[in-house]
Amino acid sequence: MDLGVKGKTALITGGSKGIGLQTAIVLAEEGANVVVVARGEDALRGAAEKIKKETGADALAVAGDVTSDEDVRRVVNEAIARFGRLDIVVNNAGTSAAAPFGVVELSAWEQDLDLKLFGAIRFSRAALPYLKENGGAIVNVTASFAKTPGAASLPTSVSRAAGMALTKAMSRDLAKYGIRVNTVCIGLIRSDQIEKSWKQTAPEQSWEQFSRDPKHDIPLGRIGETVEAARVIAFLVSDAASYVTGTSVNIDGGKAPAL
Incomplete structure (x- = not known):
């Protein structure tokens, strides 16, 4: 199947390894320009080399912190300067921070929300003027346990649940521009x-x-394997999913008790 992303530009945060890197590879194989973003420059260089080796595409790797407004603006500007357009944003940056409520410090709550929730907000806002030009697509990477949080799953389950709510609200607001917004809820994926x-x-x-x-x-x-998650993300940002917005897709082998 031709996903219809050839010539489009996709920006993937947390793109130096794991699901982010594999998503960049899948999209590059389909002919998209890819911009991978992460904080570590060495890891990013390795990611760019891997993308080129596996797909022949010349990826743009930009070091940046999703918690920095200045970095986010710079990354988007570099993507536009290189490729002239921005059609796809995959908000994948994040870590797993899970502990019981009574031991999680306020600073940990703030850091987790800033990274996962506000990181997605920052990049989506910075990309919005360019996504409006051609009717783009956003995927926010969240987690299946955000739907049914368990004990000792804080603060990450709450940050991910907020990401799901953000996805639905954004999809309603941005549909008038032809911009689709979805989330994938990740379970146990090799990482x-x-x-x-x-x-x-x-x-x-x-x-x-x-x-x-x-x-x-x-x-x-x-x-699950990372490529299995990457293929679902690539589908959701592609023309093949042109009538899909405001939804969540579990990628967890059926483990989550909620749809």
Whole structure:
């Protein structure tokens, strides 16, 4: 299937590794210009090299902090200067911070919301004038447990739930410009953090064994791969999903108890 993103420009935060990097690769394979954003310059250089090696595309890698208004404006300006347009924003930057309510300091709440919620707000606002030109698409990466938060899941479950509400409200406000806004709710997907857990808790197991361990309670029977999440994101920002907005898609192998 031709996703219809050839010649379009996609900006992906948290783009130096994991789902962000893989999304950039999938979109570049489809002919999109890709801009990957992260704080670490070394990791970004490696990401740009990987994108070029796997797709032949020459990605723009820009170091920037999603919690900095100045950095966000600079990144968007560099994307426009390089490619002349901006059609897609994937707000993927974030970390997992989970603890019981009673031990989470106020500063941790502020940092988490600033990174995940306000980071998405900043980049979406900065990109908005350019997205309006051609009717763009935004995907906010959240988490499936934001729909049904459990104990000791703070502050990240609340930040992600706020991201879901942001998605719905933005989709209503921006539809008149032809801009679509959706969210993907991520479950257990292979990542640096998951691999660290594997090596710490079950070093005697192969990845395949760890992935398929029944303790994860995943109906599809395994932990997901980053490319599986990236393909869903790429679909949602593409012309193939031209009538899809204001919705959430769980990418969790069926683990979440909520739709």
